[in-house]
Amino acid sequence: xxxVVLDVVGGLLLVLGLGLMTIALVGVLRMxxxxxxxxxxxLATGPGVCFVLASSVATENAATISYAAVGIVFTVLTAPVxxxxxxxxxxxxxxxxxxx
Amino acid sequence: xxxxLLRVVALTGLYLLVVSSTKLGDIATxxxxxSLVVAVGRRHRRTSAPTPAPTSTRxxxxxxxxxxxxxxxxxxxxxxxxxxxIRCCLGRPPDPGLVWLPTGPTSPxxxxxxxxxxxxxxxxxxxxxxxxxxxxxxxxxxxxxxETVRDEQMASYRSRQQRVFP
Numbered sequence: 001x002x003x004v005v006l007d008v009v010g011g012l013l014l015v016l017g018l019g020l021m022t023i024a025l026v027g028v029l030r031m032x033x034x035x036x037x038x039x040x041x042x043l044a045t046g047p048g049v050c051f052v053l054a055s056s057v058a059t060e061n062a063a064t065i066s067y068a069a070v071g072i073v074f075t076v077l078t079a080p081v082x083x084x085x086x087x088x089x090x091x092x093x094x095x096x097x098x099x100x
Numbered sequence: 101x102x103x104x105l106l107r108v109v110a111l112t113g114l115y116l117l118v119v120s121s122t123k124l125g126d127i128a129t130x131x132x133x134x135s136l137v138v139a140v141g142r143r144h145r146r147t148s149a150p151t152p153a154p155t156s157t158r159x160x161x162x163x164x165x166x167x168x169x170x171x172x173x174x175x176x177x178x179x180x181x182x183x184x185x186i187r188c189c190l191g192r193p194p195d196p197g198l199v200w201l202p203t204g205p206t207s208p209x210x211x212x213x214x215x216x217x218x219x220x221x222x223x224x225x226x227x228x229x230x231x232x233x234x235x236x237x238x239x240x241x242x243x244x245x246x247e248t249v250r251d252e253q254m255a256s257y258r259s260r261q262q263r264v265f266p
Contacts, residue, residue: 020182027189035225035239036188036196042222043185047178063120070117080219080226087227087239 003060010058017051024048034090038083045079102160104142108134166263173260174217181223188241197243198227201253202235210265211236214257224253 020043027040053075056068111134112127119126188194211231218224218238228237240249 020186023186023189027185030189031193033196035198035227036193036241038225038239039185039222039241040189042219042225043182043189046220046222047182066117066120070114073114076220077216080216083219084215084226084229087225091227091237 006060007058010055013051013055013057017048017053017055020044020048020051035087038087042079042083045075045082049075049079102157102164104138106164107138107141110134111137163264170260170264173256174220177217177221177256177260181221184241185222194242195244196239196241197246198237198239199243199246199249200235200237201250202233207265210261213261213265217256217261218253 024040024044027043028037031037031040050072053068053071056064059065108131112130115130115133116122116126119130208231211229214236215226215229218236219226223241225239226236227239230236238249238253243249
């Protein structure tokens with residue numbers, strides 16, 4: 001029974017994660033400007049990746065799930081830094097308007 | 101002392117997650133490695149930054165009590181921020197722009213925590229950090245009213261983070 005529940009939860013998390021990544025891809029293609037594209041990209045590198053990694057619960061393998069947990073922790077800590085580095089570089093190259 | 105212990109426990113936990121083991125030997129190795137990292141980190145901080153004022157055990161416990169609010173509040177911010185970004189990805193961003201968020205955190209660790217919180221929320225992108233002015237430049241998808249953005253972010257900082265990272 002628990003195995004079925006974990007399969008369903010894992011499947012839902014995977015679909016949710018892939019859905020967010022697809023929407024992020026659409027956003028990166030549609031949005032104008034570096035900063036706006038970064039918003040869309042952070043949807044994929046933040047919640048999107050975390051949901052996909054969390055779907056590892058369906059494997060019922062402790063090692064896989066613990067690796068995914070470590071992956072989530074490091075994604076949460078490093079994705080904002082990468083995003084900030086790109087945004088800072090864009091500002092130094094003179095991207096977009098003055099602050100309000 | 102509690103802070104040091106927590107760091108050692110957290111790093112040991114991370115080590116055990118990476119090796120996917122709870123064997124006694126691995127736990128011992130984790131504790132030794134974590135203690136070394138914490139000791140080196142403390143020595144590095146002592147030489148590179150002014151020593152922070154010592155905090156009492158009660159103050160540390162009070163800060164720790166705010167951690168669930170910090171994590172829960174950040175998750176709420178991520179969910180609402182993701183919803184905003186999804187709307188903009190599939191529709192049209194209302195009025196994107198850069199906004200300075202003044203005041204707020206005062207210590208480097210608090211700045212780092214604020215930066216990560218703002219960065220992990222998809223509807224804000226941290227562009228510049230000015231520690232001297234105590235301000236962060238962020239890009240938001242709806243900047244037509246900068247004062248509202250500032251008020252929202254400051255309210256979020258006060259309610260979620262200030263207790264843990266003042």
